[in-house]
Amino acid sequence: MTGEQLSTLFGLMLEYAVPTLKIFAFTLLYSIPLGMVVALLKMCRFKPISWLTNIYILIMRGTPLLLQLIVAQYSVPYIVRSDICPDFIKSLLENVDIRSESYTFNMMLFAFVLNYAAYFAEIFRGGLESIPKGQYEASRCLGFGKFQTFFRIILPQVIKRVVPASSNEIITLVKDTSLASAIPYMEIMYIAKKQVPLYASLMPLFMAGVFYFVFATVLTVLFSAVEKKLDYYR
Amino acid sequence: MAILEVRNLSKSFGTLNVLNDISFDVEKGEAVAVIGPSGSGKSTLLRCVNQLEKASGGTIRFCGMDMFVPGPGGKSVYADKQTLRKVQEKTGLVFQNFNLFPHMTVLRNITEAPVCVLKKSKQEAQEIAMELLKKMGLETKAKSYPCELSGGQQQRVSIARALAMNPEILFFDEPTSALDPELTGEILKVIKELAADGMTMVIVTHEMNFARGVADKIIFMEGGYIVEQGDPEQLFGENASERTKQFLQRYSSI
Ligand SMILES: Nc1ncnc2c1ncn2[C@@H]1O[C@H](COP(=O)(O)OP(=O)(O)O)[C@@H](O)[C@H]1O
Ligand SMILES: [Mg+2]
Numbered sequence: 412m413t414g415e416q417l418s419t420l421f422g423l424m425l426e427y428a429v430p431t432l433k434i435f436a437f438t439l440l441y442s443i444p445l446g447m448v449v450a451l452l453k454m455c456r457f458k459p460i461s462w463l464t465n466i467y468i469l470i471m472r473g474t475p476l477l478l479q480l481i482v483a484q485y486s487v488p489y490i491v492r493s494d495i496c497p498d499f500i501k502s503l504l505e506n507v508d509i510r511s512e513s514y515t516f517n518m519m520l521f522a523f524v525l526n527y528a529a530y531f532a533e534i535f536r537g538g539l540e541s542i543p544k545g546q547y548e549a550s551r552c553l554g555f556g557k558f559q560t561f562f563r564i565i566l567p568q569v570i571k572r573v574v575p576a577s578s579n580e581i582i583t584l585v586k587d588t589s590l591a592s593a594i595p596y597m598e599i600m601y602i603a604k605k606q607v608p609l610y611a612s613l614m615p616l617f618m619a620g621v622f623y624f625v626f627a628t629v630l631t632v633l634f635s636a637v638e639k640k641l642d643y644y645r
Numbered sequence: 646m647a648i649l650e651v652r653n654l655s656k657s658f659g660t661l662n663v664l665n666d667i668s669f670d671v672e673k674g675e676a677v678a679v680i681g682p683s684g685s686g687k688s689t690l691l692r693c694v695n696q697l698e699k700a701s702g703g704t705i706r707f708c709g710m711d712m713f714v715p716g717p718g719g720k721s722v723y724a725d726k727q728t729l730r731k732v733q734e735k736t737g738l739v740f741q742n743f744n745l746f747p748h749m750t751v752l753r754n755i756t757e758a759p760v761c762v763l764k765k766s767k768q769e770a771q772e773i774a775m776e777l778l779k780k781m782g783l784e785t786k787a788k789s790y791p792c793e794l795s796g797g798q799q800q801r802v803s804i805a806r807a808l809a810m811n812p813e814i815l816f817f818d819e820p821t822s823a824l825d826p827e828l829t830g831e832i833l834k835v836i837k838e839l840a841a842d843g844m845t846m847v848i849v850t851h852e853m854n855f856a857r858g859v860a861d862k863i864i865f866m867e868g869g870y871i872v873e874q875g876d877p878e879q880l881f882g883e884n885a886s887e888r889t890k891q892f893l894q895r896y897s898s899i
Pocket of ligand 2: 687688819
């Protein structure tokens with residue numbers, strides 16, 4: 412490849428790194444808060460809610476993310492046509508333009524968020540349940556209310572305990588965004604694959620690989636710094 | 646007037662009756678020791694008074710407040726939230742395993758509740774905390790984290806943390822049981838000093854010599870009942886009940 416070709420290719424890859432970052436950022440933005448809600452739902456004392464939440468988590472963790480992404484893309488027309496679908500959902504979905512670009516992105520994000528929320532939920536639940544009962548009791552005996560106990564005593568300890576597992580999950584997400592190329596959604600992986608026959612070279616794939624590697628490594632360094640900062644107590 | 650008045654208190658977990666017909670008073674300035682074999686309900690008794698467990702029946706009055714008294718139907722009911730909160734603020738509990746907040750410094754462990762619950766200024770809370778730490782011999786540890794302290798030091802911090810709320814009464818649930826034998830002495834010494842200062846206390850303990858030396862009154866529990874209560878001379882003397890004698894004998898022979 413000529414130097415000119417290389418720089419054109421590099422520019423192209425950079426351009427399509429943006430949609431990848433967009434998937435990454437929006438997935439985290441929604442799946443982390445949703446994960447907290449799901450964790451609380453699973454811990455709900457009203458058993459049917461806990462069971463339903465558990466079924467959702469099992470499905471999300473037990474089936475491939477790729478399958479979930481594709482189902483999300485194809486599902487709307489089938490749901491609208493199905494007999495068992497309630498009318499209010501039908502009327503809601505009928506106005507959706509399945510050919511628009513925002514549709515592709517939104518349904519993809521929907522699948523990413525639901526999938527990652529399930530993983531985050533299990534991490535958060537583990538963190539919450541690992542706090543000894545004595546912390547709640549000591550807090551109660553000192554007169555702290557429920558909110559004060561949660562935000563001042565429990566949450567800071569939970570955060571420390573969930574950072575390692577969460578950072579693993581977040582770094583996995585960097586690489587999982589590439590599954591979007593199969594939908595297809597035009598992000599860096601999709602473009603890289605497309606360029607291979609054009610240039611008759613592996614260079615596009617190599618560049619994509621470097622992008623993922625740098626992104627994941629920066630996050631790894633960042634999170635180990637965070638862990639170190641939280642290491643002031645045991 | 647007694648600070649704490651417990652009458653016919655009962656507590657069951659499902660079908661298991663853990664406390665039966667428990668009645669005793671704690672006067673202001675009194676140190677009461679609760680002794681008895683493990684599983685006799687001592688912790689449950691403290692936990693009921695400190696609102697960590699819900700009692701099943703009977704009466705608990707604290708500083709003139711009807712915390713848990715029989716209602717019109719005869720069944721005992723708890724006071725309103727506000728009263729329970731006031732009781733909570735005026736009672737302190739020291740746990741067997743300290744339960745310090747690991748993410749806070751020693752100083753912050755002690756100031757957090759006075760600032761957040763009693764709405765004291767940060768400065769005032771810190772002054773009180775430093776005073777208490779000095780009393781506990783820990784003034785150099787204010788900036789340490791609990792994990793950097795020995796068990797005995799952690800327990801002294803947890804006593805200071807409870808004292809910072811300026812409680813009317815302080816409960817101890819086996820405060821030395823989680824400690825290495827050579828560290829129990831420092832905690833017992835602190836409690837002894839508190840007793841000399843006139844602090845009202847209820848202490849669950851297996852340290853019989855300590856109970857005998859410090860307590861104004863001893864309560865002996867077995868199987869969820871109070872078998873005998875009285876001053877140390879009575880329980881450790883010749884006129885004690887047979888079951889008390891048996892228990893004390895077993896303890897001194899270990
Ligand atoms: N949360 C609980 N659920 C069921 N049983 C309990 C619970 N807490 C304590 N018990 C039972 O109550 C009895 C008294 O326990 P406890 O008050 O801890 O005794 P002690 O402190 O004197 O050793 C024991 O038989 C114990 O198994
Ligand atoms: Mg006990």
